[in-house]
Amino acid sequence: MGSRPDSDAFPWQLKILIAGGFGVGKTTFVGSASEIEPLSTEEHLTTASLDTDSLAGVERKSTTTVAMDFGRITFPEDNVVLYLFGTPGQDRFWFMWDELSRGTVGAIVLADTRRLQDCFGAIEFFEQRGIYFLVAVNEFDNAMYYTPDEVRNALALHESVPLLLCDARDTQSATRTLISLLEYVLTTSAPQPTP
Amino acid sequence: MRPYIVTNGRTHPSATLELLSMVRSTGRVACDRLGPEHAQTLRLCHSPTTVAEVAGHLRQPAVVVKILLSDLIGTGAVTTHDPTATAEVTTDLIEAVLNGLKTRL
Numbered sequence: 001m002g003s004r005p006d007s008d009a010f011p012w013q014l015k016i017l018i019a020g021g022f023g024v025g026k027t028t029f030v031g032s033a034s035e036i037e038p039l040s041t042e043e044h045l046t047t048a049s050l051d052t053d054s055l056a057g058v059e060r061k062s063t064t065t066v067a068m069d070f071g072r073i074t075f076p077e078d079n080v081v082l083y084l085f086g087t088p089g090q091d092r093f094w095f096m097w098d099e100l101s102r103g104t105v106g107a108i109v110l111a112d113t114r115r116l117q118d119c120f121g122a123i124e125f126f127e128q129r130g131i132y133f134l135v136a137v138n139e140f141d142n143a144m145y146y147t148p149d150e151v152r153n154a155l156a157l158h159e160s161v162p163l164l165l166c167d168a169r170d171t172q173s174a175t176r177t178l179i180s181l182l183e184y185v186l187t188t189s190a191p192q193p194t195p
Numbered sequence: 196m197r198p199y200i201v202t203n204g205r206t207h208p209s210a211t212l213e214l215l216s217m218v219r220s221t222g223r224v225a226c227d228r229l230g231p232e233h234a235q236t237l238r239l240c241h242s243p244t245t246v247a248e249v250a251g252h253l254r255q256p257a258v259v260v261k262i263l264l265s266d267l268i269g270t271g272a273v274t275t276h277d278p279t280a281t282a283e284v285t286t287d288l289i290e291a292v293l294n295g296l297k298t299r300l
């Protein structure tokens with residue numbers, strides 16, 4: 001890999017987002033794949049809201065707190081670190097995703113077949129921004145079984161987007177899902193000359 | 196740690212730090228010359244790490260940790276690396292991670 005004069009001791013970073021609806025298994029996935037116990041940090045967000053009670057309808061600022069969990073996997077031989085970020089599951093935190101998605105190599109959208117519609121928002125977000133993603137159906141024990149084609153149809157997924165099954169609780173399964181995403185990115189993206 | 200006290204009532208960090216900004220102690224400032232919060236933060240930067248990770252270990256909101264780290268950067272105790280400089284995702288980088296992940300299976 002090329003050298004970076006200003007940062008010899010700093011590792012290279014790669015970032016993957018783990019997205020999907022509320023309670024779909026994002027934190028579980030990050031924890032299974034990560035080599036460290038998943039950590040969590042809060043980001044304070046200031047949002048302007050219209051104060052409907054006041055006569056003038058003045059804008060008031062309110063602060064919300066969003067918890068984000070993340071994990072990492074280090075590859076010391078190459079001085080590379082892979083970071084996994086679980087995105088906030090609630091729709092009202094979409095704007096957080098913009099910051100998180102900057103510089104990301106791609107995203108894994110987790111889906112629960114009992115509530116497929118919960119991941120529509122995430123799929124739309126990545127489609128619109130041209131961010132590589134795949135959909136991984138997290139198989140919950142008491143969920144009805146659907147064939148991958150049924151799920152693909154229900155999600156109106158483009159045929160090029162990989163769809164696979166995973167168990168977010170299982171390290172091997174989570175790791176294989178990450179591998180699938182990176183293989184998809186490599187085969188889909190135009191080869192870039194390295195500096 | 197009580198966030199407000201730690202940060203002296205400040206709400207904005209002076210250095211531009213993102214969750215994935217890398218930080219590392221320079222070794223130029225000894226921990227015992229610092230207050231407990233700053234010393235604890237500095238110890239977590241012994242080897243290169245991210246703002247997010249320091250925040251996770253300190254169990255403090257990211258903004259508080261960014262302020263503590265800004266202080267340490269200001270005194271030369273910590274050096275930082277802007278993640279936007281590494282934002283370009285090259286094929287080499289993806290392949291390195293891909294091969295590394297395969298060895299974990």
Ligand SMILES: Nc1nc2c(ncn2[C@@H]2O[C@H](COP(=O)(O)OP(=O)(O)OP(=O)(O)O)[C@@H](O)[C@H]2O)c(=O)[nH]1
Pocket residue numbers: 021022023024025026027028029086088089090138139140141166167168169
């Ligand atoms: N049976 C089964 N349970 C799972 C699986 N993945 C996650 N769970 C459980 O589902 C619940 C929710 O998982 P989380 O990982 O917290 O989901 P999340 O997407 O992070 O949730 P939010 O952050 O609240 O949106 C937890 O109780 C998990 O133990 C799975 O593959 N199979």
Ligand SMILES: [Mg+2]
Pocket residue numbers: 026027028069086
């Ligand atoms: Mg979660």
